[in-house]
Amino acid sequence: MAKDLRGKPVGDEIKQYIKDKVEELKKDGKRPTLAIVRLGDNPDDVYYERSILKNCESLGISTHLVHKDENIQTEELLDIVSELNTDDGVSGILIFRPLPKHIDEDKVIRTVSPDKDVDSMNPISVNKLFEGDMSGFAPCTPEAAMEILRYNDIDLEGKNVAVINRSLVVGKPLAMLLLEENATVTICHSRTKDLPSITKDADIVMTALGRAKMFGKEYFNEDSIVIDIGMSEDDEGKMSGDVNYEEVKDLVKAITPVPGGVGSVTTSLLLKHVVDACK
Amino acid sequence: MAKDLRGKPVGDEIKQYIKDKVEELKKDGKRPTLAIVRLGDNPDDVYYERSILKNCESLGISTHLVHKDENIQTEELLDIVSELNTDDGVSGILIFRPLPKHIDEDKVIRTVSPDKDVDSMNPISVNKLFEGDMSGFAPCTPEAAMEILRYNDIDLEGKNVAVINRSLVVGKPLAMLLLEENATVTICHSRTKDLPSITKDADIVMTALGRAKMFGKEYFNEDSIVIDIGMSEDDEGKMSGDVNYEEVKDLVKAITPVPGGVGSVTTSLLLKHVVDACK
Numbered sequence: 001m002a003k004d005l006r007g008k009p010v011g012d013e014i015k016q017y018i019k020d021k022v023e024e025l026k027k028d029g030k031r032p033t034l035a036i037v038r039l040g041d042n043p044d045d046v047y048y049e050r051s052i053l054k055n056c057e058s059l060g061i062s063t064h065l066v067h068k069d070e071n072i073q074t075e076e077l078l079d080i081v082s083e084l085n086t087d088d089g090v091s092g093i094l095i096f097r098p099l100p101k102h103i104d105e106d107k108v109i110r111t112v113s114p115d116k117d118v119d120s121m122n123p124i125s126v127n128k129l130f131e132g133d134m135s136g137f138a139p140c141t142p143e144a145a146m147e148i149l150r151y152n153d154i155d156l157e158g159k160n161v162a163v164i165n166r167s168l169v170v171g172k173p174l175a176m177l178l179l180e181e182n183a184t185v186t187i188c189h190s191r192t193k194d195l196p197s198i199t200k201d202a203d204i205v206m207t208a209l210g211r212a213k214m215f216g217k218e219y220f221n222e223d224s225i226v227i228d229i230g231m232s233e234d235d236e237g238k239m240s241g242d243v244n245y246e247e248v249k250d251l252v253k254a255i256t257p258v259p260g261g262v263g264s265v266t267t268s269l270l271l272k273h274v275v276d277a278c279k
Numbered sequence: 280m281a282k283d284l285r286g287k288p289v290g291d292e293i294k295q296y297i298k299d300k301v302e303e304l305k306k307d308g309k310r311p312t313l314a315i316v317r318l319g320d321n322p323d324d325v326y327y328e329r330s331i332l333k334n335c336e337s338l339g340i341s342t343h344l345v346h347k348d349e350n351i352q353t354e355e356l357l358d359i360v361s362e363l364n365t366d367d368g369v370s371g372i373l374i375f376r377p378l379p380k381h382i383d384e385d386k387v388i389r390t391v392s393p394d395k396d397v398d399s400m401n402p403i404s405v406n407k408l409f410e411g412d413m414s415g416f417a418p419c420t421p422e423a424a425m426e427i428l429r430y431n432d433i434d435l436e437g438k439n440v441a442v443i444n445r446s447l448v449v450g451k452p453l454a455m456l457l458l459e460e461n462a463t464v465t466i467c468h469s470r471t472k473d474l475p476s477i478t479k480d481a482d483i484v485m486t487a488l489g490r491a492k493m494f495g496k497e498y499f500n501e502d503s504i505v506i507d508i509g510m511s512e513d514d515e516g517k518m519s520g521d522v523n524y525e526e527v528k529d530l531v532k533a534i535t536p537v538p539g540g541v542g543s544v545t546t547s548l549l550l551k552h553v554v555d556a557c558k
Contacts, residue, residue, distance in 0.1 A: 127406040131447055158472040166458050168410055175466065179445050182470040184477070187454065191461040193437040198463070201480070 003152075003254035005227070007144070007264030010151040014268040015059060021275040022060040032278035033062040034118070034271070035084045037095040039077075039103075040070030045096040052094070055267055061274055064090060074104045078111050085113040091278040092118035094270070118273035126168060129176040137273045142174035144265035145206055145227050146181075148256060154204070154225060156181035162199050164188045164242070165208035170229060174206060195219065212240040216247050226255040229262050282431075282533035284506070286423070286543035289430040293547040294338060300554040301339040311557035312341040313397070313550070314363045316374040318356075318382075319349030324375040331373070334546055340553055343369060353383045357390050364392040370557040371397030373549070397552035405447060408455040416552045421453035423544035424485055424506050425460075427535060433483070433504060435460035441478050443467045443521070444487035449508060453485060474498065491519040495526050505534040508541050 025032060034056060038045050049065075056063050066080060077099075084090050093116045099105045109121040117125045120139040128136040149156065161178050165171030166189045175185045186198060190209070199205045199219045207215065208229035220226065230242030241258030249255060256262055304311060313335060317324050328344075335342050345359060356378075363369050372395045378384045388400040396404045399418040407415040428435065440457050444450030445468045454464045465477060469488070478484045478498045486494065487508035499505065509521030520537030528534060535541055 123406070123410055127402070127409060130406060130409040130451060131402055158470050160472075160477075172409060179466060179468070182468070184465065184467050184471040186463065186465040187458060188463050189458070189461070191437050192463040193439075198439075 002226075002249050002252045005148050005152055005225075005254050005256040005261060007148065007256070007261050010144075010147050011265045011268040013151065014147070014265070014272050018059050018061070018268070018272055018275050025275065025278055026060075030278055031060075031062050032091045032275045033064055033089055034274045035064040035066060035087075035090045035093045035116075037066045037068070037077075037080065037084075037093065039068050039072060039096070039100060042096070048096070052267065052270075055271060059271060061271055070100050072103070074102075074107060077103060077108055081108060081111045085111070085116060090116065092116050092274040094119050095121060097121070116277055118270055118277055120173075123168070126173050129173050129180075132176075132180065134180065137277075138177060139169055139173050140266040140269045140273075141170055141208070141229060141262065142177055143269050144262045145174060145229055146177050147265055147269065148227060148262060149204070149225075152254070154254075156183040156204075159183050159203040160186070160201065161204045161206060162186045162188055162202035163206050164192075164195070164199075165206075165229070167208075170208045174208075199224070207242040209242045211242055213242070213244040213247075215243045217244075217251055219243075220248055220252045222251060222253060224252040224255075226252050227262065228256050228258050231258060231263060281505075281528050281531045284427050284431055284504075284533050284535040284540060286427065286535070286540050289423075289426050290544045290547040292430065293426070293544070293551050297338050297340070297547070297551055297554050304554065304557055305339075309557055310339075310341050311370045311554045312343055312368055313553045314343040314345060314366075314369045314372045314395075316345045316347070316356075316359065316363075316372065318347050318351060318375070318379060321375070327375070331546065331549075334550060338550060340550055349379050351382070353381075353386060356382060356387055360387060360390045364390070364395060369395065371395050371553040373398050374400060376400070395556055397549055397556055399452075402447070405452050408452050408459075411455075411459065413459065416556075417456060418448055418452050419545040419548045419552075420449055420487070420508060420541065421456055422548050423541045424453060424508055425456050426544055426548065427506060427541060428483070428504075431533070433533075435462040435483075438462050438482040439465070439480065440483045440485060441465045441467055441481035442485050443471075443474070443478075444485075444508070446487075449487045453487075478503070486521040488521045490521055492521070492523040494522045496523075496530055498522075499527055499531045501530060501532060503531040505531050506541065507535050507537050510537060510542060 084093050112122045114124050120137050125136045161183045163171050163175050166187050175187050178185045196219045204225045206227040210230050210232045212232045212234040228241035228243045234240040363372050391401045393403050399416050404415045440462045442450050442454050445466050454466050457464045475498045483504045485506040489509050489511045491511045491513040507520035507522045513519040
């Protein structure tokens with residue numbers, strides 16, 4: 001039976017860090033504040049916002065809501081972001097995306113100050129990782145995957161890690177974080193040939209393909225450590241990872257469940273970034 | 280006997296492209312011009328400059344030499360770069376590095392306009408590759424390695440490629456160029472464990488460790504394609520690649536010699552960038 005690499009204890013540890021940091025900041029008369037920019041009333045956005053507000057409240061982080069009509073023009077949105085950039089009362093900025101199609105999203109995210117880019121929206125933040133500069137905010141999802149490894153004392157030095165995803169949001173930044181820990185990283189993707197032989201050779205497999213239950217037993221062995229970053233609906237409409245958890249859990253050494261794994265750490269990291277951004 | 284992947288025919292093809300492009304530009308009344316910034320009289324710089332000047336002359340590229348005393352201050356150098364950035368008569372800028380220690384080299388290279396950054400000095404140029412944006416100038420060395428594969432019709436789709444180097448100048452941009460061609464890329468480095476098993480499993484091995492003749496027969500098999508980007512002196516003071524060419528050449532499928540391989544393509548690419556930058 002595999003070790004269950006659950007996200008909850010990792011998230012709890014991060015939340016404790018946040019609470020301690022909030023107390024510390026309070027002594028200096030500072031209060032971390034997250035600005036949330038939402039256009040229109042997309043139900044997914046509203047749901048996500050509510051969850052973040054609840055978390056912020058319980059952790060002592062203030063929120064500053066900016067709700068605008070979805071017909072807002074790019075220029076006006078850029079002005080809003082610029083104002084938030086210079087507002088000393090705002091520690092971090094979160095913009096719900098994707099933005100409506102008429103808005104130049106690339107321009108908007110590149111306007112977010114790297115110092116307040118807690119969700120790593122601006123490519124500058126990811127580029128820092130590429131340059132080996134760890135001073136910026138990493139994207140929450142790959143960082144959450146790394147946090148689960150760290151929490152479970154899974155050493156990366158000299159380990160072979162297969163990353164199955166090559167996007168700028170997950171795969172590439174994850175590869176950079178892994179290289180920083182001296183792992184040997186194989187970046188795989190949909191065009192990779194003979195993936196099972198690569199994943200079987202790897203000490204750790206980190207997948208974010210977004211194809212429910214695609215990876216069965218043939219991809220792993222008894223020493224495999226599996227970090228499942230995928231999130232998609234299976235045939236029955238249930239949220240599932242890339243890995244067929246039920247089929248694999250008795251074979252591999254350790255595995256993250258979905259839900260309850262990587263995804264449950266990301267929001268805590270977003271809020272950790274907010275307190276870290278508060279200076 | 281391995282196929283010899285020599286750089287000369289690749290460089291010759293690129294030079295022909297440059298000549299054709301120069302003729303085309305001439306019809307529009309344009310002349311590509313490379314600005315070369317050299318501080319002091321470091322013999323390596325002087326030697327390299329002479330070689331570039333000779334190449335530029337034979338290809339019809341103009342040069343604009345900026346020679347300054349090595350005691351120049353950062354601010355003055357920044358002014359020079361800014362002037363070159365806005366000078367319509369300058370297509371590309373090359374600054375000999377490393378710069379003297381008292382100069383803020385990072386600031387200087389970040390000042391070079393990406394449009395004229397023919398040597399990919401500014402991290403912005405490399406970051407574009409990370410974002411999957413191929414509109415900028417790639418660093419000449421990884422691009423030269425890619426050009427040798429292209430010239431020899433070595434397909435990369437779905438191939439396993441081991442890159443032995445994780446620097447921002449070679450390994451990381453090379454990995455991005457390979458991913459763009461749908462290769463599966465393993466980024467290895469000095470901390471990688473059991474490197475021979477990784478290189479033997481790869482279809483193509485691209486190494487830039489800078490340790491003369493480090494890789495012998497045990498790293499390859501009869502299907503290996505070896506691109507040797509390393510350049511260092513061996514025990515006898517001779518310029519050598521990372522691979523023990525003599526030991527390996529009868530085993531592998533194809534290999535670049537050193538010298539005469541990747542290194543002999545880089546200058547042609549630098550000058551190709553100059554004509555491509557001339558608009």
